Amino acid sequence: xxxxxxxxxxxxxxxxxxxxxxxxxxxxxxxxxxxxxxxxxxxxxxxxxxxxxxxxxxxxxxxxxxxxxxxxxxxxxxxxxxxxxxxxxxxxxxxxxxxxxxxxxxxxxxxxxxxxxxxxxxxxxxxxxxxxxxxxxx
Numbered sequence: 001x002x003x004x005x006x007x008x009x010x011x012x013x014x015x016x017x018x019x020x021x022x023x024x025x026x027x028x029x030x031x032x033x034x035x036x037x038x039x040x041x042x043x044x045x046x047x048x049x050x051x052x053x054x055x056x057x058x059x060x061x062x063x064x065x066x067x068x069x070x071x072x073x074x075x076x077x078x079x080x081x082x083x084x085x086x087x088x089x090x091x092x093x094x095x096x097x098x099x100x101x102x103x104x105x106x107x108x109x110x111x112x113x114x115x116x117x118x119x120x121x122x123x124x125x126x127x128x129x130x131x132x133x134x135x136x137x138x
Contacts (some may be wrong), residue, residue, distance in 0.1 A: 035064050036063075037064045038061065038131065039063070041060065043138050047115055048116070055114075059122050074092075079122045081119070081120045117138060
């Protein structure tokens, strides 16, 4: 006959072994998180003149996108200039990859006669997220 003390010790040993086995199992390796960020740092203008000379607004800065190589991230901007009113805008895609960290980027608007020197407010969207408005003297 087995004593009740031996049964308790055996149960405790089994429980300890089960806990150790669960704790010893390495957790599944988590996939590295991709990072996406964009910073608008500057704007420049090639002003439009009387027809047929159209002007453009170019905005740029640095971005990070560590998605797999071959993927892209969409970026777009809408801008406003006053006196006279101009509404330049543009869109494009930026390449991604493990080494795309603090990479320079720029995007040029569609040509329009209204773009001029002065100040501009730029609203940028990056990967579908609207970023805050930035003001620049151009």
